[in-house]
Amino acid sequence: MDRARVEAAVRELLAGIGEDPDRPGLERTPQRVADAYTEFFHGLDLDATRIAREGTVPAGDGERGDLVVVRDILFRSVCEHHLLPFLGTAHLAYAPGERLIGLGTLARVVEALASRPQLQERLGEQVVAAVQDGLEARGVLVVLDAQHQCVTTRGERQTSSTTVTVAASGVLAEAAGRAEAITLIGAGASTGAVAGADTTSAAGGSDATVLGGRDHGTDV
């Protein structure tokens, strides 16, 4: 990231909204925003598939199971339409091949892909692709449930609205595998919405189910 350029742009932005970038309260704002952006966008330099691949371990005898579910990975990302954060939870199910992946690695995969200008739908698809390729899984399914600040703080200000998206690959993109994975993810979930997600329309690699609010993806 070009820090000097970001700081200059923030100064210009402050002037643009009619503020005085030199008044005491705003003096260090360009640096602070640059600090925050360094954190928000550090994933642009990271290879998520490699993170996934390097974090896997061979499955031992009897360890393989039909389906592994990891729930409640917290993430934050930044919507590329408004540059406002969206915050939520990722749940992941995969059908293992010869290798397994742990919670810590999955959290780092999600973090790498979330830390860039993003759309929720694409984030889900990229997590699926990285885990699928890194792990050589037979199938991967990711449910993301997030609150978008561009929805909660502006426009209609739907402060409790969340957006749920589902992306899947391999055997978990097929109707039966997908339904089972979503049921397992939804079992005991804080998000009752997940259990009610549309599980039958998944003919292809991924689709999105939106509950409780307008579709962020169409909000340009």
Ligand SMILES: [Zn+2]
């Ligand atoms: Zn947005």
